[in-house]
Amino acid sequence: MSDTPGTNTTATTGTARLAAADIADLARGAAILGTGGGGDPYIGQLMALEALEENGPVELVTPAALPDDAQILPVAMMGAPTVMIEKLPSVEQFVVAVDALGRYLGVTPTHIACMEAGGVNSTIPIVAAAQMGLPLLDGDFMGRAFPELQMVTATLFGIPATPMSITDDKGNAGIFTTVSNLWAERLARVVTVEMGAAAIVSLYPMRGHQAREAAVADTLSLCVRLGRAVREARAVHADPVAAVAQVLGGRLIHRGKVVDVVRRTTAGFARGEAKLAGLEANAGTTLALSFQNEHIIATRDGVVLATAPDLLICLDMDTGEPITTESLRFGHRIALVAAPCDARWQTPAGIELVGPRYFGYDLDPVRWDQVAL
Amino acid sequence: MSDTPGTNTTATTGTARLAAADIADLARGAAILGTGGGGDPYIGQLMALEALEENGPVELVTPAALPDDAQILPVAMMGAPTVMIEKLPSVEQFVVAVDALGRYLGVTPTHIACMEAGGVNSTIPIVAAAQMGLPLLDGDFMGRAFPELQMVTATLFGIPATPMSITDDKGNAGIFTTVSNLWAERLARVVTVEMGAAAIVSLYPMRGHQAREAAVADTLSLCVRLGRAVREARAVHADPVAAVAQVLGGRLIHRGKVVDVVRRTTAGFARGEAKLAGLEANAGTTLALSFQNEHIIATRDGVVLATAPDLLICLDMDTGEPITTESLRFGHRIALVAAPCDARWQTPAGIELVGPRYFGYDLDPVRWDQVAL
Numbered sequence: 001m002s003d004t005p006g007t008n009t010t011a012t013t014g015t016a017r018l019a020a021a022d023i024a025d026l027a028r029g030a031a032i033l034g035t036g037g038g039g040d041p042y043i044g045q046l047m048a049l050e051a052l053e054e055n056g057p058v059e060l061v062t063p064a065a066l067p068d069d070a071q072i073l074p075v076a077m078m079g080a081p082t083v084m085i086e087k088l089p090s091v092e093q094f095v096v097a098v099d100a101l102g103r104y105l106g107v108t109p110t111h112i113a114c115m116e117a118g119g120v121n122s123t124i125p126i127v128a129a130a131q132m133g134l135p136l137l138d139g140d141f142m143g144r145a146f147p148e149l150q151m152v153t154a155t156l157f158g159i160p161a162t163p164m165s166i167t168d169d170k171g172n173a174g175i176f177t178t179v180s181n182l183w184a185e186r187l188a189r190v191v192t193v194e195m196g197a198a199a200i201v202s203l204y205p206m207r208g209h210q211a212r213e214a215a216v217a218d219t220l221s222l223c224v225r226l227g228r229a230v231r232e233a234r235a236v237h238a239d240p241v242a243a244v245a246q247v248l249g250g251r252l253i254h255r256g257k258v259v260d261v262v263r264r265t266t267a268g269f270a271r272g273e274a275k276l277a278g279l280e281a282n283a284g285t286t287l288a289l290s291f292q293n294e295h296i297i298a299t300r301d302g303v304v305l306a307t308a309p310d311l312l313i314c315l316d317m318d319t320g321e322p323i324t325t326e327s328l329r330f331g332h333r334i335a336l337v338a339a340p341c342d343a344r345w346q347t348p349a350g351i352e353l354v355g356p357r358y359f360g361y362d363l364d365p366v367r368w369d370q371v372a373l
Numbered sequence: 374m375s376d377t378p379g380t381n382t383t384a385t386t387g388t389a390r391l392a393a394a395d396i397a398d399l400a401r402g403a404a405i406l407g408t409g410g411g412g413d414p415y416i417g418q419l420m421a422l423e424a425l426e427e428n429g430p431v432e433l434v435t436p437a438a439l440p441d442d443a444q445i446l447p448v449a450m451m452g453a454p455t456v457m458i459e460k461l462p463s464v465e466q467f468v469v470a471v472d473a474l475g476r477y478l479g480v481t482p483t484h485i486a487c488m489e490a491g492g493v494n495s496t497i498p499i500v501a502a503a504q505m506g507l508p509l510l511d512g513d514f515m516g517r518a519f520p521e522l523q524m525v526t527a528t529l530f531g532i533p534a535t536p537m538s539i540t541d542d543k544g545n546a547g548i549f550t551t552v553s554n555l556w557a558e559r560l561a562r563v564v565t566v567e568m569g570a571a572a573i574v575s576l577y578p579m580r581g582h583q584a585r586e587a588a589v590a591d592t593l594s595l596c597v598r599l600g601r602a603v604r605e606a607r608a609v610h611a612d613p614v615a616a617v618a619q620v621l622g623g624r625l626i627h628r629g630k631v632v633d634v635v636r637r638t639t640a641g642f643a644r645g646e647a648k649l650a651g652l653e654a655n656a657g658t659t660l661a662l663s664f665q666n667e668h669i670i671a672t673r674d675g676v677v678l679a680t681a682p683d684l685l686i687c688l689d690m691d692t693g694e695p696i697t698t699e700s701l702r703f704g705h706r707i708a709l710v711a712a713p714c715d716a717r718w719q720t721p722a723g724i725e726l727v728g729p730r731y732f733g734y735d736l737d738p739v740r741w742d743q744v745a746l
Contacts (some may be wrong), residue, residue: 044495104477104548170552170556171552172549172551172556173549173551174547174548174549174550174560175477175548176547177545177546177547178544178545178547179544179545181542183543183545186567187547187564187568188562191563191568193563194560195560237415270706292637293744370524
């Protein structure tokens with residue numbers, strides 16, 4: 001993406017270029033799609049910026065433009081976002097993970113991809129693509145962030161997570177082949193925890209025709225658009241929160257001040273709950289926000305307003321800056337936006353994989369626009 | 374080994390044949406070298422018997438007879454012995470683990486080997502060798518049982534544990550490459566626990582010249598000799614406990630009745646302590662036996678009589694049958710034999726790897742014959 005919208009996008013080829021100048025917008029947009037999880041956007045921003053400044057822009061390829069036989073190797077970080085803040089991964093590790101999987105499969109990747117458009121997992125694949133001189137899929141397999149590796153549209157389309165590689169910063173590496181994507185999550189999760197609660201994985205190796213079908217299209221471009229919308233709204237003293245809601249086709253559901261946060265990091269996840277005492281039009285109400293890396297459920301005075309798989313996005317009320325669950329603090333003034341997820345998450349199979357019940361809540365999903373405010 | 378000692382052993386080639394008729398003796402001997410750990414010998418016996426009856430005898434090759442370029446792939450079960458009792462592994466899984474490692478390395482094994490001469494890990498490689506039609510190393514890399522995978526003479530000789538494979542009964546498989554053998558233990562251990570507390574691994578791939586140097590020689594033959602010694606002593610109403618002590622060059626250090634056992638299975642290990650109230654010459658004394666899968670420390674009335682790395686072997690006082698830590702029960706009448714370990718375990722590097730301090734005891738090793746009884 002160039003800094004001027006559309007300039008470098010060629011409709012006929014479906015390709016664009018992602019340059020160092022796009023990264024600040026992209027990282028902010030990725031933190032918005034992170035819906036509270038996905039790690040500190042600043043870390044991802046630094047790494048991607050350095051990689052693009054060193055290696056030049058990366059070509060972005062929309063899923064529809066992929067040839068059938070493209071060999072795509074996605075790359076991601078696995079672990080608790082609270083750990084990622086303290087433990088900056090080395091950029092070399094991303095290439096190590098991709099290479100390990102490529103060598104195991106005996107294939108040379110033609111494209112790198114994101115599995116998760118939210119948080120650092122939007123920027124890690126940019127680093128890998130820049131360093132390897134490969135084009136990057138403009139899309140992902142969540143359209144947001146989710147906490148577990150089987151929670152991707154690829155699972156809905158029967159694409160196996162494995163063979164997958166898993167690597168750490170010490171030089172340890174593993175390859176898994178599992179009987180299900182849930183087993184890939186289980187085995188990779190315990191190894192991630194043992195590796196120090198953060199690992200780099202390359203997984204869901206797939207061909208172009210598979211990615212065309214399964215990917216959530218153009219989500220990296222969407223990150224850039226989102227970040228830019230916030231920046232531009234602020235520049236003209238417009239409301240950045242409204243700009244985010246507009247780009248995502250969602251709506252503001254609550255304004256409130258954080259009055260309580262309970263969190264615990266268990267088995268590689270950051271779980272907890274925040275309470276937001278209503279402000280302005282919401283004065284006198286309290287909204288409870290439950291998270292497991294990402295925000296899962298928003299309940300105001302006992303009424304569930306919205307749940308996963310739809311997006312629940314915490315923004316700073318004044319600046320529109322996205323706020324991760326680990327940076328929620330007493331006194332923060334928050335605007336909570338609810339926005340629609342990719343339509344495939346609202347199918348029965350999608351809801352089984354990422355709906356509230358999977359996260360342990362005895363609750364059917366409530367859509368972003370279902371409840372009258 | 375034929376049932377008649379020596380008949381099938383050719384001194385010039387260093388090979389012998391291990392037949393179905395040897396298995397009962399071998400399994401009993403393996404349980405003796407298991408020093409309380411290594412799993413139920415009966416399970417191992419059943420599996421090896423069936424494999425040899427189906428596929429015919431397996432050729433045993435003494436380490437000195439290995440050609441330089443032999444490609445050895447050891448195979449073992451990893452996990453808590455208390456789980457192995459309830460969860461009989463499928464024999465196909467052993468070949469799956471060896472094949473997975475061979476394919477990853479791009480090598481065809483010429484020999485199968487044991488890493489651990491104690492317990493089920495003596496018999497699992499017999500099954501793999503029989504099914505794959507390969508000769509089996511007559512030796513191992515412990516000369517007994519130990520609870521962790523880096524605790525092998527191979528580590529002392531700088532032979533890496535990895536690449537290694539790890540497989541479960543559901544069809545999940547992993548390959549690890551680690552920066553140290555301790556890291557192989559750490560990563561494989563958490564995966565073993567997640568796989569259901571038992572996994573099959575193929576590890577320490579090595580060449581003939583490496584195994585010649587590092588192996589504890591002829592320990593499978595020793596298992597057969599030990600088991601036969603017990604059987605023959607019983608047949609002529611001689612003392613089977615004395616026979617075991619004599620074959621191992623050790624001594625009886627205590628006779629006692631189990632009056633207390635505390636055990637817990639944590640992180641894939643069976644830890645605990647048994648108290649043996651003295652009988653006969655030891656009447657009036659109490660011996661405490663600390664175990665972590667295997668027996669680690671024997672202390673009588675505050676005096677440490679013997680510790681790992683030397684062997685502490687619980688035998689039924691009357692029959693000489695070896696008793697695993699998980700089958701220690703109140704009222705059991707036990708003869709405790711202490712016997713010397715392979716000399717390389719008593720070096721500083723050996724003691725660091727498998728001495729009492731590694732197991733968490735603030736204690737230098739006490740040798741089997743160090744204390745006057």
